[in-house]
Amino acid sequence: MISRVDDPKRAGLRGAAPLTNALLLACFVTAVLATPGVTVKLAALALAVGLAAASGQPPTRFLQRLRFVILFATVLFVAQALSIREGSALFTIGIPITIGGVLAGATMALRFLVILTSSLLFVAVTDPDRLAGAITRTGIPYRYAFLLVLALRFAPLFQQEMRTVRDAQRIRGVGPSFTSPRGIVRAIRYTFLPVIVSGLTRVDSITMAMKGRAFGRYRDRTPPSRQPMTAMDGLGFAATALLVALVILSRRFEWP
Amino acid sequence: MIEDLRVRYPGRDKLALCGVRESVARGEVIALTGPSGCGKSTLCRTVAGFVPAVVPASVSGTVHVDGLSVLTEDPARVAERLGLVQQDPEAQICTLNVRQEVAFGPQNLCLPRDEVDRRVDEAIAAVGISHLLGRRTTTLSGGEKQRLAIAAILAMTPSTIVLDEPAANLDPDGAKAVFDTLRRLRDNEDRTIVIVEHRLSPLLPLEPRLVIIDRGVVVDRRTSRHHLDLAELGLRAGWGPIRTTSPARPKPKALVMDRVTFSYDDRPVLDRLSLEVRSGEILGIVGPNGGGKTTLLRLAAGLEHPSFGRVTRTRSRVGFVFQHPHQQLFERTVAAELRIDGVLPEDPVRRVLHDASLVGLADAPPLSLSLGEQRRLTLVSALARRPDLLLLDEPFIGQDRKNVLWILSRLRAAQERGAAILLISHDIPLIATIADRLLFLDAESIEGTTAETLARLAATGREAYTPCYWEGLDDLQSG
Numbered sequence: 116m117i118s119r120v121d122d123p124k125r126a127g128l129r130g131a132a133p134l135t136n137a138l139l140l141a142c143f144v145t146a147v148l149a150t151p152g153v154t155v156k157l158a159a160l161a162l163a164v165g166l167a168a169a170s171g172q173p174p175t176r177f178l179q180r181l182r183f184v185i186l187f188a189t190v191l192f193v194a195q196a197l198s199i200r201e202g203s204a205l206f207t208i209g210i211p212i213t214i215g216g217v218l219a220g221a222t223m224a225l226r227f228l229v230i231l232t233s234s235l236l237f238v239a240v241t242d243p244d245r246l247a248g249a250i251t252r253t254g255i256p257y258r259y260a261f262l263l264v265l266a267l268r269f270a271p272l273f274q275q276e277m278r279t280v281r282d283a284q285r286i287r288g289v290g291p292s293f294t295s296p297r298g299i300v301r302a303i304r305y306t307f308l309p310v311i312v313s314g315l316t317r318v319d320s321i322t323m324a325m326k327g328r329a330f331g332r333y334r335d336r337t338p339p340s341r342q343p344m345t346a347m348d349g350l351g352f353a354a355t356a357l358l359v360a361l362v363i364l365s366r367r368f369e370w371p
Numbered sequence: 372m373i374e375d376l377r378v379r380y381p382g383r384d385k386l387a388l389c390g391v392r393e394s395v396a397r398g399e400v401i402a403l404t405g406p407s408g409c410g411k412s413t414l415c416r417t418v419a420g421f422v423p424a425v426v427p428a429s430v431s432g433t434v435h436v437d438g439l440s441v442l443t444e445d446p447a448r449v450a451e452r453l454g455l456v457q458q459d460p461e462a463q464i465c466t467l468n469v470r471q472e473v474a475f476g477p478q479n480l481c482l483p484r485d486e487v488d489r490r491v492d493e494a495i496a497a498v499g500i501s502h503l504l505g506r507r508t509t510t511l512s513g514g515e516k517q518r519l520a521i522a523a524i525l526a527m528t529p530s531t532i533v534l535d536e537p538a539a540n541l542d543p544d545g546a547k548a549v550f551d552t553l554r555r556l557r558d559n560e561d562r563t564i565v566i567v568e569h570r571l572s573p574l575l576p577l578e579p580r581l582v583i584i585d586r587g588v589v590v591d592r593r594t595s596r597h598h599l600d601l602a603e604l605g606l607r608a609g610w611g612p613i614r615t616t617s618p619a620r621p622k623p624k625a626l627v628m629d630r631v632t633f634s635y636d637d638r639p640v641l642d643r644l645s646l647e648v649r650s651g652e653i654l655g656i657v658g659p660n661g662g663g664k665t666t667l668l669r670l671a672a673g674l675e676h677p678s679f680g681r682v683t684r685t686r687s688r689v690g691f692v693f694q695h696p697h698q699q700l701f702e703r704t705v706a707a708e709l710r711i712d713g714v715l716p717e718d719p720v721r722r723v724l725h726d727a728s729l730v731g732l733a734d735a736p737p738l739s740l741s742l743g744e745q746r747r748l749t750l751v752s753a754l755a756r757r758p759d760l761l762l763l764d765e766p767f768i769g770q771d772r773k774n775v776l777w778i779l780s781r782l783r784a785a786q787e788r789g790a791a792i793l794l795i796s797h798d799i800p801l802i803a804t805i806a807d808r809l810l811f812l813d814a815e816s817i818e819g820t821t822a823e824t825l826a827r828l829a830a831t832g833r834e835a836y837t838p839c840y841w842e843g844l845d846d847l848q849s850g
Contacts, residue, residue: 242467242468243466243467244466244467244468244471264465264466264467265465267467272461272509276698279693279695279698280698280699282669282672282674283691283693283698283699284701285674286672286674286689286690286691286699287699287711287752287756289701289711304701305701308701308738309697309698309699309700309701309738312697312738313697313698316462316697317462319425319426320457320459320462320463321462321463321465322425323416323419323421323425323426323446323455323457323463324457324462324463324464324465324520325465326420326421326424326425326445326446326447326450327419327421327446327450327454327455327463327524328450328454328465328475328476328479328523328524328527329447329448329450329451329476329479329480329527330447330465330475330479331445331447331479332445332447332448332450332451332479332480333479333480333481335481336478336479336480336481337474337477337478337480337481337482337483337484337487338478339471339478340484
């Protein structure tokens with residue numbers, strides 16, 4: 116009944132070196148910022164979801180984690196489409212919806228989606244400890260590099276904490292009410308106060324836990340072993356090269 | 372060596388420690404004990420160099436560890452001589468992977484990679500968590516995290532190890548493994564061990580020197596296990612006989628679980644579990660960490676839904692005391708917390724606070740209370756709603772004998788009123804005295820009357836799940 120299984124496989128980008136993944140993330144961000152149209156952004160989005168699947172992140176679960184990002188991107192799209200009136204009108208819903216508005220909305224929404232999706236992919240496939248080690252090797256003090264590890268360590272914890280606090284509210288019958296300003300203030304206080312206090316308490320505890328294990332005692336610390344290049348780094352480099360090629364072709368042939 | 376140590380936290384009138392003097396010889400084992408809130412954790416944090424360096428406080432006196440004055444030193448330097456295992460296992464894990472976590476300290480000491488690996492392997496083997504290697508720390512249960520925290524300190528090889536209630540969150544096997552580890556450390560290595568613990572019986576084989584602290588002062592020292600009446604000292608022991616009878620008349624079913632199966636993502640937790648709990652009945656739940664005990668309570672409360680099978684609650688009012696009380700405290704003051712759902716008027720609030728040893732705290736912010744006080748507050752909040760189904764997840768952690776007795780009296784009162792109670796605890800002698808039925812939740816679950824379940828656990832060689840192990844009783848049926 117109680118057997119637990121962790122996926123030990125280092126599939127896809129999970130097996131790549133942290134700096135390979137960091138380079139790929141930088142390329143995703145550059146690709147969406149350096150191209151004006153939607154073609155490259157759509158290709159980049161498909162590539163990110165494909166890489167996630169190849170790295171052991173089922174597309175349905177990966178997209179489920181992105182649901183709030185997708186919701187916000189949709190809001191961005193609609194707002195742009197309604198407010199920008201350039202080019203010929205496609206149809207009218209009281210106000211005209213134009214080609215320019217739709218393209219501007221799609222561009223902004225896709226830019227947002229690709230940056231968030233590729234960032235989530237990076238977090239999902241990169242071992243933070245190895246990343247901190249790789250950053251340290253570039254000359255950045257390990258005290259700063261380790262902040263990244265801590266951020267990644269506590270992100271799921273706070274998500275879990277929020278869920279438990281909401282459960283506690285349900286049990287006590289003091290669930291959030293958004294029907295009045297007072298209800299909204301109370302909902303915010305009841306939800307965030309326990310989480311913030313818990314966070315502040317954890318800051319003290321984690322400081323003690325780190326100092327209590329000699330963090331910061333010496334200028335250097337033993338770095339994790341270097342991760343040798345594997346075929347998975349080849350996957351990362353191929354994806355990077357594809358993105359660079361798309362950007363060049365897009366600018367050369369002025370893709371929409 | 373501690374000389375005239377005084378500690379006062381900002382905004383507090385009373386001293387947390389007032390004039391503590393103690394000398395500990397190398398290789399000595401000290402059991403530090405006393406009532407909840409008496410200053411044990413403050414003393415641990417101060418000797419580890421965290422007060423006032425990390426936790427602000429005004430401090431006077433001196434504390435030396437192996438010749439190093441810790442009150443003026445960077446705690447990272449003190450860590451080479453003294454390691455502290457904190458009470459809350461969740462809050463002391465710094466990385467995302469079990470091996471990385473144990474390696475974190477040795478890596479900070481800038482040791483060669485081979486030496487780091489050697490220490491990691493030894494420490495992991497010492498606390499019996501080799502099977503967890505490679506796991507993500509976020510997927511571990513509370514008990515697994517606590518053992519990991521101990522391994523992480525052992526890998527630092529300090530000359531002194533201070534453990535602040537290290538077994539409080541552990542299942543009986545895990546707690547036994549920790550005490551066995553401490554015994555090995557005492558026998559094979561010349562380390563000084565200071566352990567804060569309410570349950571002293573399992574520590575007695577270590578032949579500790581007992582230091583009892585109350586209201587910030589060392590009030591007693593004992594060097595012999597003879598003539599040691601733990602209950603008389605206000606410690607957690609001597610709860611009385613194992614409960615052998617169930618309520619006389621069968622009462623209506625309050626909760627029925629029929630072949631309930633549940634998984635978190637792809638991780639199976641419960642597999643076709645069936646049970647019934649009747650009104651006025653207390654079902655004790657014991658079992659290994661990560662065995663699904665908390666999930667069982669969440670299913671009973673309707674916070675989770677089974678992937679297969681059915682959960683039926685015939686009563687509607689549910690009270691749930693979580694394992695981590697801060698997650699269910701929302702208001703600005705303790706009194707407001709008790710009135711949050713409009714159940715209690717002014718006078719009963721004061722009476723309830725008095726009963727729960729929370730007198731004088733009506734206007735204090737709930738989250739400023741100690742963990743033990745927070746737990747009692749969440750319990751009285753839950754009881755104020757007069758629940759038909761009361762779910763309690765480790766309510767005894769951090770409670771001294773007096774407060775445990777108060778909790779037991781409240782549970783018996785709720786039981787007599789007809790509430791069905793599901794109670795998780797790792798304190799086997801304690802749960803054996805109050806539970807009508809006992810569920811051992813593991814791959815092979817065992818359920819029956821408390822005496823039956825304990826007898827079956829004893830027969831299958833699970834000695835840590837028997838009161839005999841914890842209280843030295845001669846016979847399961849003895850009082």
